[in-house]
Amino acid sequence: MGAARDRVIDRDGFDRLIALLGELGYRTIGPVVRDGSIMHGEVSGTEDLPAGWHDIQAPGRYRLVHEGDGELFGWAVGPASWKSEFFKPTETLWRASLRDGAVAIDVPPREERPVAIVGARPCELTALDILDRVLAGGAVPDDRYAARRAGALIIAVECGRPAATCFCTSMGTGPGAEDGFDLALTELVGVDHRFYVRVGSTAGGELLERVDSRAAIEADWESRRTVVEGARARMGRTMETDGLAALLARNLEHPRWDDVAERCLSCGNCTLVCPTCFCADVKDVSEVDGTLERTRTWASCFDVDHSYLHGGPVRPTIATRYRQWLTHKLSTWWDQFDTSGCVGCGRCIAWCPVGIDITEEAAAIRGTDGAAAEVEPR
Amino acid sequence: MLADATVHDGDAGQFVPRPYVVVGRREEAADVVTLALEPTEGAMPPFRHGQFNMVTSFGRGEIAVSMSNAPGAPGPMEHSIRRVGAVSEALCAAPVGSLVGIRGPFGTSWGIDDVEDGADVVVLAGGIGLAPLRGAIRDLVARQEEGRGRVFVLAGARSPDQILFHDDLRAWQRHGVHVGISVDVAAPGWKGVVGVVTALLPRAPFEVTRSMALLCGPEIMMRFGGRALVDRGVDPWRIRVSLERNMQCGIGLCGHCQLGPLLVCRDGPIVRYGGLADVLFMERNR
Amino acid sequence: MSGAVRDLLAGHGFLAGFPAEAVDLLAERGEIYTFRPGTLLFREGGKADYVYLITKGHVAIEVHAPALGPIVVETIDAGHVVGLSWAAPPFRYQFDARAMDDVEAVGLDSEGLRASLAQYPVFGFLFLDRLAAVTLERLQATRVRLLDLYGKSDAR
Numbered sequence: 001m002g003a004a005r006d007r008v009i010d011r012d013g014f015d016r017l018i019a020l021l022g023e024l025g026y027r028t029i030g031p032v033v034r035d036g037s038i039m040h041g042e043v044s045g046t047e048d049l050p051a052g053w054h055d056i057q058a059p060g061r062y063r064l065v066h067e068g069d070g071e072l073f074g075w076a077v078g079p080a081s082w083k084s085e086f087f088k089p090t091e092t093l094w095r096a097s098l099r100d101g102a103v104a105i106d107v108p109p110r111e112e113r114p115v116a117i118v119g120a121r122p123c124e125l126t127a128l129d130i131l132d133r134v135l136a137g138g139a140v141p142d143d144r145y146a147a148r149r150a151g152a153l154i155i156a157v158e159c160g161r162p163a164a165t166c167f168c169t170s171m172g173t174g175p176g177a178e179d180g181f182d183l184a185l186t187e188l189v190g191v192d193h194r195f196y197v198r199v200g201s202t203a204g205g206e207l208l209e210r211v212d213s214r215a216a217i218e219a220d221w222e223s224r225r226t227v228v229e230g231a232r233a234r235m236g237r238t239m240e241t242d243g244l245a246a247l248l249a250r251n252l253e254h255p256r257w258d259d260v261a262e263r264c265l266s267c268g269n270c271t272l273v274c275p276t277c278f279c280a281d282v283k284d285v286s287e288v289d290g291t292l293e294r295t296r297t298w299a300s301c302f303d304v305d306h307s308y309l310h311g312g313p314v315r316p317t318i319a320t321r322y323r324q325w326l327t328h329k330l331s332t333w334w335d336q337f338d339t340s341g342c343v344g345c346g347r348c349i350a351w352c353p354v355g356i357d358i359t360e361e362a363a364a365i366r367g368t369d370g371a372a373a374e375v376e377p378r
Numbered sequence: 379m380l381a382d383a384t385v386h387d388g389d390a391g392q393f394v395p396r397p398y399v400v401v402g403r404r405e406e407a408a409d410v411v412t413l414a415l416e417p418t419e420g421a422m423p424p425f426r427h428g429q430f431n432m433v434t435s436f437g438r439g440e441i442a443v444s445m446s447n448a449p450g451a452p453g454p455m456e457h458s459i460r461r462v463g464a465v466s467e468a469l470c471a472a473p474v475g476s477l478v479g480i481r482g483p484f485g486t487s488w489g490i491d492d493v494e495d496g497a498d499v500v501v502l503a504g505g506i507g508l509a510p511l512r513g514a515i516r517d518l519v520a521r522q523e524e525g526r527g528r529v530f531v532l533a534g535a536r537s538p539d540q541i542l543f544h545d546d547l548r549a550w551q552r553h554g555v556h557v558g559i560s561v562d563v564a565a566p567g568w569k570g571v572v573g574v575v576t577a578l579l580p581r582a583p584f585e586v587t588r589s590m591a592l593l594c595g596p597e598i599m600m601r602f603g604g605r606a607l608v609d610r611g612v613d614p615w616r617i618r619v620s621l622e623r624n625m626q627c628g629i630g631l632c633g634h635c636q637l638g639p640l641l642v643c644r645d646g647p648i649v650r651y652g653g654l655a656d657v658l659f660m661e662r663n664r
Numbered sequence: 665m666s667g668a669v670r671d672l673l674a675g676h677g678f679l680a681g682f683p684a685e686a687v688d689l690l691a692e693r694g695e696i697y698t699f700r701p702g703t704l705l706f707r708e709g710g711k712a713d714y715v716y717l718i719t720k721g722h723v724a725i726e727v728h729a730p731a732l733g734p735i736v737v738e739t740i741d742a743g744h745v746v747g748l749s750w751a752a753p754p755f756r757y758q759f760d761a762r763a764m765d766d767v768e769a770v771g772l773d774s775e776g777l778r779a780s781l782a783q784y785p786v787f788g789f790l791f792l793d794r795l796a797a798v799t800l801e802r803l804q805a806t807r808v809r810l811l812d813l814y815g816k817s818d819a820r
Binding site: 283307308317 | 391392393394395397434436437438439440462463475476477479622623624626627629630631632633634636638639640641644645661662663664
Binding site: 307308311312313314 | 729730
């Protein structure tokens, strides 16, 4: 049985919730259909959400199909992740003007409106938690990121229809939402269309009190459990995580790296869609009139210049760059941040143009642990 | 003509450089210039031996440079910079009175404050690697003069005209410090050692069982040097090396400086050799 | 011991003029290895447990450095020997050796070789005499290369 303060709302209640967020001054972002995908956009009500849309995902494949049902969250994840709301794809860090040997440095003011997220998946909650550690948990935290995160309100929605590319159960990040949310909804479709609501914070509780809801009863809890356990049972993929970090650390010379390099285009799509990738370029740009700008822009370890040191890149081949990405995500992330970097969202699998599957690559190395390519006696 | 700098900042601008003015400059050997810097406002933050700043040449960019003066010593902060790219060239050309930006100090230190009394410290430097060690050597020389333990300075350069901090090396020698200098290739008139810098080790009578070693220079040099020290009997866990990777933020946020399990700006650049750098050095293209 | 190993050794430049019994003795310690182009015969830092007499192809002695490597410091042809680090402490390879094309070599295992050399001192002297000659030649050549006779190089 759920918590005593679990409630149930209907679609009207959900509408009211979203409208309230706008009234409270939040910039409310939710899933919308755009360019044939589930993307993120401003929403003012449930009519903006992807009602009746379902996704079909596979390595290198993503399709949306529309069915007549009114299910709002009958899909897994799209290419967009919530990291772009807190860790901007590009950001001006400061501007300065150089005049007569003097420098005046100006830091742009922070945005005014906090962000409210409607429809964050459980895997994405973990991804944001991981990013909190990376960007705000160190000795020198990114203050702007931390402020945006602190001011945000998150309404999570649990998964009922995992995609074939999902493996959150292997990574311990879903399909149920544990924490990191203000409210967690589970969409229940059947005789009626309602949402099981769990409160995750004081702010979430206060928000919920302002919409019509009823107390959740045993049957509601059972329905929620059915959705979440059903999703768990239908999970599309698995990743064996037992000893995975150490496995990869001792297989840096495995022939699989050359094998995947023959397929990998080093395009960096995986890093773009990954909800935890955080690499960024910090660059100074100057104008003719003496104004300077320092910006921070998303970067990818697949870029050949990413590891540039005087002379050339440290990782000059696709094999070495793919190895960096995979070993960082599944192995050295633990050394650096005491957590895995992967949440099992499967985006990298779907959005890789050649369909490279992170779970398959890890399994292949596990299957031939210790393989080496070099010496061969006749 | 002191320059004027104002910072309008409400945030804790961890990406915002603090303006420092160039109060002195010195052309060293080997395409290296030492800049003496003082903040335009306020005091210099304390730093530890071997740490680095992110130094901004306004209009060009920012690079990581270790401090080459001793922390706590009176006088300006010093950065010895080698001309290898656009930003370093601009910094090397900065005239007295001009402004540079400083963020820092960042990174790990040589850890010489922890050395127990009586222990020998061997410093092995190759080329520009002497610069991040200079502050530490100065304090180790003072430590030797106080009778708390010896320091051995072994420096390698390409050729005699590329030897850095000649005056310091001679001064240390005059203070009774064992100073060994080797060049790969001699020039007419050179009467010193010609050979790899590790060839200076057999001539340095340090007590291996109680020694600590600090290495800085090209990675190949640190690799061979580390092995040579271990072969000689020095405890690999008491050997420290200075790692280098592409650095852009200096504060562990941008991911560029990763080297396997480390973020070099945060977990380095100075790390122990035994059980860490010795393994990392052997991992290719990592 | 296979006849193939013995034949390869008998015709190898490093062992030219060796008495037949000495060649037989070495053949007992030897095995034929093949290396595809680009693969490493051995790595810097590895235990120097083999010395290779190259019978086909070319081997590059290399040093690796981040953003620079691998840098070829010398190339060794068929008829010559690679892996001299087996001969002296610390008995670890100091460089990488990479096959530049299809390489065939007779690998002699260090421990067995050392045992044979100790057991048959006359043969031992012959072998180490050859080794000294090779090492001297390479050292002298390296010194001449250090002179940078041809002026400024644009290779880093």
